[in-house]
Amino acid sequence: MSQFFTLSILVATLASGIRLAVPYLIAALGETIGQRSGVLNLGVDGVMLLSAFFTYWTVLETGNMWLATAVGLGVGLVMGLIYAVVTVFFHATQGISGIGIFLFGLGFSELMFRKQVGAPTPVDKIAEVDIPLLSKIPHIGELFFQHDLLIYFAFGLVPIVSFMLRKTTFGMNISAVGENPQAADSLGVSVAKTRFAAILLGNLLAGLAGATLALQLGLFQGNLTNGLGFIAVALVYFGAWRPTGVMVGALLYGMVQATVNQLKIQGSIPQSASDIAAMAPALLTIAALAVLAGRIKAPSALTRPFSRA
Amino acid sequence: MKRLVGASVPLLAALAAFAFGAIMLLALGASPFEGLKAIVDGAFGDGDAIAATLVKAMPLILVGAGITIAFRASVINIGGEGQIVAGALLSTSVALALPDLPAYILMPAVLIAGLIGGGIAGAIPGALKAYASVNEILSTIMLNIVMIQLMNYLLRGPMIDQAEIDAGTRVPTTRRLSDNAAMPDLVEGTRLHLGVPIAIVAAVIAYVILWRTPLGFRLRAVGHSPEAAKTAGIKVKRHVTYALAMSGSLGGLAGALLVFGSEGQRMTTDGSSVGFTGSAGFNGIVAALFGGLHPLWTIPSSILFGGLLTGATAMQRVLQVPAALAIALNGIVVVFVVSSGPVRDRIDAFLDRRAKLDQTLRDDVSDGSSKTVDLDQLDLDNQTNITGADL
Numbered sequence: 001m002s003q004f005f006t007l008s009i010l011v012a013t014l015a016s017g018i019r020l021a022v023p024y025l026i027a028a029l030g031e032t033i034g035q036r037s038g039v040l041n042l043g044v045d046g047v048m049l050l051s052a053f054f055t056y057w058t059v060l061e062t063g064n065m066w067l068a069t070a071v072g073l074g075v076g077l078v079m080g081l082i083y084a085v086v087t088v089f090f091h092a093t094q095g096i097s098g099i100g101i102f103l104f105g106l107g108f109s110e111l112m113f114r115k116q117v118g119a120p121t122p123v124d125k126i127a128e129v130d131i132p133l134l135s136k137i138p139h140i141g142e143l144f145f146q147h148d149l150l151i152y153f154a155f156g157l158v159p160i161v162s163f164m165l166r167k168t169t170f171g172m173n174i175s176a177v178g179e180n181p182q183a184a185d186s187l188g189v190s191v192a193k194t195r196f197a198a199i200l201l202g203n204l205l206a207g208l209a210g211a212t213l214a215l216q217l218g219l220f221q222g223n224l225t226n227g228l229g230f231i232a233v234a235l236v237y238f239g240a241w242r243p244t245g246v247m248v249g250a251l252l253y254g255m256v257q258a259t260v261n262q263l264k265i266q267g268s269i270p271q272s273a274s275d276i277a278a279m280a281p282a283l284l285t286i287a288a289l290a291v292l293a294g295r296i297k298a299p300s301a302l303t304r305p306f307s308r309a
Numbered sequence: 310m311k312r313l314v315g316a317s318v319p320l321l322a323a324l325a326a327f328a329f330g331a332i333m334l335l336a337l338g339a340s341p342f343e344g345l346k347a348i349v350d351g352a353f354g355d356g357d358a359i360a361a362t363l364v365k366a367m368p369l370i371l372v373g374a375g376i377t378i379a380f381r382a383s384v385i386n387i388g389g390e391g392q393i394v395a396g397a398l399l400s401t402s403v404a405l406a407l408p409d410l411p412a413y414i415l416m417p418a419v420l421i422a423g424l425i426g427g428g429i430a431g432a433i434p435g436a437l438k439a440y441a442s443v444n445e446i447l448s449t450i451m452l453n454i455v456m457i458q459l460m461n462y463l464l465r466g467p468m469i470d471q472a473e474i475d476a477g478t479r480v481p482t483t484r485r486l487s488d489n490a491a492m493p494d495l496v497e498g499t500r501l502h503l504g505v506p507i508a509i510v511a512a513v514i515a516y517v518i519l520w521r522t523p524l525g526f527r528l529r530a531v532g533h534s535p536e537a538a539k540t541a542g543i544k545v546k547r548h549v550t551y552a553l554a555m556s557g558s559l560g561g562l563a564g565a566l567l568v569f570g571s572e573g574q575r576m577t578t579d580g581s582s583v584g585f586t587g588s589a590g591f592n593g594i595v596a597a598l599f600g601g602l603h604p605l606w607t608i609p610s611s612i613l614f615g616g617l618l619t620g621a622t623a624m625q626r627v628l629q630v631p632a633a634l635a636i637a638l639n640g641i642v643v644v645f646v647v648s649s650g651p652v653r654d655r656i657d658a659f660l661d662r663r664a665k666l667d668q669t670l671r672d673d674v675s676d677g678s679s680k681t682v683d684l685d686q687l688d689l690d691n692q693t694n695i696t697g698a699d700l
Contacts, residue, residue: 096643100640102591111630
């Protein structure tokens with residue numbers, strides 16, 4: 001147990017936590033954008049599974065990670081189009097149609113994997129990029145500046161999404177249609193178009209989250225995400241619909257996971273204890289929801305389809 | 310006429326999903342007709358197939374009937390997976406603790422334990438929604454994750470088969486559970502066991518409770534018009550909790566039946582929920598929707614989806630097309646059903662009611678915190694309410 005507290009192991013664990021947080025972070029940022037516009041997407045996990053498979057498959061066939069990332073984004077876009085049509089034009093119940101998207105992603109990604117790949121075949125993982133100079137700082141360098149590009153990009157997205165939501169016209173339209181679609185509509189903001197765009201953007205990020213997962217693991221298997229996308233949805237509530245709050249939640253999940261992994265590797269705790277530890281973030285989320293639910297307000301029109309009366 | 314249109318929606322959705330399935334089969338280089346034949350033969354071709362289909366339908370019937378109870382009270386239950394696991398764990402514990410009880414005591418005991426386990430897993434998000442305004446979609450999903458980890462912990466640790474430890478294999482599974490709790494086979498030589506009729510009876514009871522009892526009336530009143538229900542003296546919060554608890558208890562019963570109807574007569578995990586539940590917690594939502602969110606229609610609907618799952622496994626053998634196709638098709642059915650007009654109208658109305666319920670619950674919460682001066686008065690009210698005639 002004492003070994004855990006040596007500085008180098010602590011730094012390695014924290015760095016791993018940052019890496020593990022990234023798929024949660026990207027997916028949850030996407031979900032934040034969608035929910036701010038009033039659309040709940042429970043299909044994130046399915047979209048992530050699909051994009052993770054197609055990303056992995058592209059790397060397996062071509063070895064080109066950039067192409068693979070583009071494919072993952074493309075999958076997100078296609079699923080976003082489907083979900084946008086279903087929710088915006090057909091007014092489908094979001095809590096349930098999202099489950100449909102999830103089941104489709106779960107089944108289809110496994111179907112394709114079994115048919116096209118069969119046995120799990122590892123591929124190259126995405127390489128780490130050391131930031132010149134900064135990465136040489138002892139410990140700090142390892143912690144923050146020796147990651148792959150997707151990680152830098154993910155954390156870069158936090159201020160960008162935050163700025164987009166708060167300072168741009170598009171972002172304000174998103175909040176407007178999420179809070180009071182009738183009022184937004186009467187002011188000439190197209191509720192349908194704004195929500196459509198927000199859903200596309202959100203699913204694009206879900207696609208990127210799936211691609212990141214596949215590229216970081218260099219592997220695919222059925223149900224690879226194991227509920228990660230559902231946690232991402234919960235993180236949006238946990239983070240009170242703010243990108244920075246979402247980031248804190250994602251880091252919390254990443255850190256808990258990294259710590260559990262490290263303790264397991266060291267043999268400090270038995271497997272069974274790590275199962276208990278893995279419950280902690282979910283319990284914490286429930287507790288946070290219970291405490292915050294009365295105080296922090298969700299977008300008023302969340303899950304409410306809009307039609308001109 | 311309107312009823313006819315409503316009834317045709319699931320069929321159209323199914324046709325659309327099957328068209329999509331046919332395209333996928335073509336893309337995978339298999340003939341759609343052979344695929345359909347393999348599925349139908351595999352699901353309903355002979356006695357064994359029908360038995361397997363009914364056994365697959367069993368948890369869907371229960372989860373589906375549970376979903377309809379929640380839906381009628383205007384709450385959504387996505388926690389089927391966790392509730393199945395909770396019921397299975399509690400019933401397994403009972404069988405592990407008291408293996409020597411005679412069958413006529415142990416069998417009902419494990420079923421009741423399943424109901425209680427699932428009921429607790431449902432009551433928690435129910436109470437959180439009623440008393441702390443926590444969105445039940447979120448809390449049920451979170452509880453799924455918690456229950457899966459709890460299952461992994463218990464089956465790898467305290468509840469593991471001693472033989473697995475001795476052999477050093479440490480497969481997370483319990484020892485063979487008492488035969489006194491096993492669901493007896495109904496037809497010699499097939500896998501059809503008592504769990505299937507139990508599930509059907511439970512769905513019928515759910516129907517009777519909802520439409521033929523005062524409790525069901527109050528649940529539907531809360532779902533239909535929470536403000537009116539409140540004015541009429543119905544305890545809205547308590548009934549929201551009841552609705553999710555009842556919904557969860559049916560999932561828990563499914564969990565108990567999955568364990569005690571299993572061939573190995575043990576509870577086993579592969580580390581994910583799917584490994585134990587076969588995604589019944591989610592597929593039950595599909596079956597309930599397809600059955601028009603009515604407990605009785607959920608029965609044939611579940612048998613249809615049970616058939617799809619069994620048939621897909623058969624198709625995998627015949628045509629080498631992975632059985633995961635069935636899960637993908639389920640997803641497509643959901644998307645089509647919830648996108649179609651008549652269902653949409655009903656669901657729009659549901660959403661209105663749900664928003665009203667949320668508002669009613671929230672009003673009550675803010676009443677409690679803002680009127681601090683009247684707190685003593687309120688507490689008194691609450692006490693008299695609890696001793697009221699509602700129970």
